Amino acid sequence: MLSATSRPVIEATLPVIAAHIEDITPVFYGKMFAARPDLLEGTFSRANQKNGTQPQALAGSIARFATWLLENPDTMPEELLARIAHKHTSLNVRADEYPTVHEHLFAAIVEVLGDAVTPEVAAAWDEVYWLMADALIKMEKGLYEGLSADVGYTPWRIAEITEETESVKTFRLEPADDSVATPGRPGQYVSVRLTTEDGLLQARQFSLSCSPESTEKRVITVKRDQDGEISPVMHSRLAVGDVIEVSPPFGLNALPSDDGRPLAFITAGIGITVTSAALCSLKRAEDSRSILAVHADKSFSTVARLEPVKQAIEALPNARAEWFLREETGADHRTDKVNLAELGVTPETHVFLCGPMAFMQAMREQALEIGVAPQDIHYDAFGPDIWMPAPGNPVQ
Structure with missing residues (x-):
């Protein structure tokens, strides 16, 4: 929860931060990728950087988290945090990357807002960041511990490709080694990590479209996105017998236990x-x-x-x-x-x-x-x- 010292500072500065957050996030990503270009290799989506949805999502999550802390001082926004945590774990994001994000995010805030970022303001938003980061780290740790084996991406071989429509294909995958697989639930997704046409490693999430509980196969159905990095490769380059990297299943859109309700x-x-x-x-x-x-x-x-x-x-x-x-x-x-x-x-x-x-x-x-x-x-x-x-x- 926010400290008594930080609360009035966040109340006073949240409108300013919220008004400029979509200016801050592109600067943040520019700084971070300049310092850590390796983060574009299989973690951050280049396509989502180009179309602006990744900066928009980050901006929205920060502003909503801070607003929640002010309006609900005794609780945390569990739903918001859970969505982020599931997406992070599907990309194999680990706790040691949070200091990197902190360093470049706060450098971007200072660059955009200048002298408005006094030591008092910086300290208050630093507290907000680490409250959010610590909650996510804890939640993500629990998700990793809940896997049958914390192995991140594992190799899966394409056993069958079915052409569903002119722009959609279903891929049936089988384990390509003896890695322990985690069963999924209906409504969950996996990340697929592939090398793009120009050689960059990228990841994309796809819903499991059948047999989600199986550890002997994964079934995903992929629509070709002309502006995407992964689906065009899957449609044009992959064939039966090829091996791809696939994450364990994650996601909140899963069936609840049978309570008899419609x-x-x-x-x-x-x-x-x-x-x-x-x-x-x-x-x-x-x-x-x-x-x-x-x-x-x-x-x-x-x-x-x-x-x-x-x-x-x-x-x-x-x-x-x-x-x-x-x-x-x-x-x-x-x-x-x-x-x-x-x-x-x-x-x-x-x-x-x-x-x-x-x-x-x-x-x-x-x-x-x-x-x-x-x-x-x-x-x-x-x-x-x-x-x-x-x-x-x-x-x-």
Whole structure:
């Protein structure tokens, strides 16, 4: 918790820091990569630096953390910290990198704000930084200790490649050595680390799209992103028999234990991978809960994992799918906008969201209006999480 000395300083300077944080973060990254270019090798995403989402995510997390400390002095923003911790551990970030971040972040703050950063101001924000860093280090330590073996990335061999759509492929992976693998849960993701076309090692997260609990295989479904670093390589260069580096599974968008409550999977585009993984597991367990799978897309021809999802829906006794396809002709789908209330989502439903940020935001608002508790709305963002929980209004 903030000290009595730092609290009034943070209250007075938070508006200034918040107003300039998006100016500070690019300077920070520039300084850090100049001093430590090795951090771009497999840890930080070059693509997310270019498009600005990584600096935006960092800026948002710092401002929200400081705001939380002021508004909720006796607690920590567990949801926000957990999201960051899961992403960090999926990239094998370790505690010894936090001093590096501290050094270059504070140098950037001084460069941008100049004389406004008095020793008193610097000391107060230093306290904020280490409160956040120490909480993350502790949380990440627990995540690493929860693995079957703390081995970071391990080699996996591509056993099969399935072309789902014109722009989506599914990769079935098998262990390439005797490393101990950690089972995952439906809704979690792994990081894949590859060398880009120009020789830089980079990592990208992909949801497990089937058999997440298996330690004998990993199944990921990858949409080709023309502006990305990893998916174009996976689509154009990888073949059956190739070996790639894969992290253990992480992520908060995982199925809760069976409490008998309804489940609703609300997805769009490649976000259907979360539905696919969940239904794969629920089918195997012969689950009898009420299950609603809602998916928005262009047409049936652009829906990834279409057949496995349909087969699981047919096999589960209380499951149904609703397809919202804006350019599809014929029956078996809708072309209007998704309305969760009309689809029968109730306040006691566990809601899982995955897809473009604007889609998830709109669906979350609808779920809240229905009366679904914020802690029962689960989501994961592809790439840096620029949609963070506001203080007092947790998103899980």
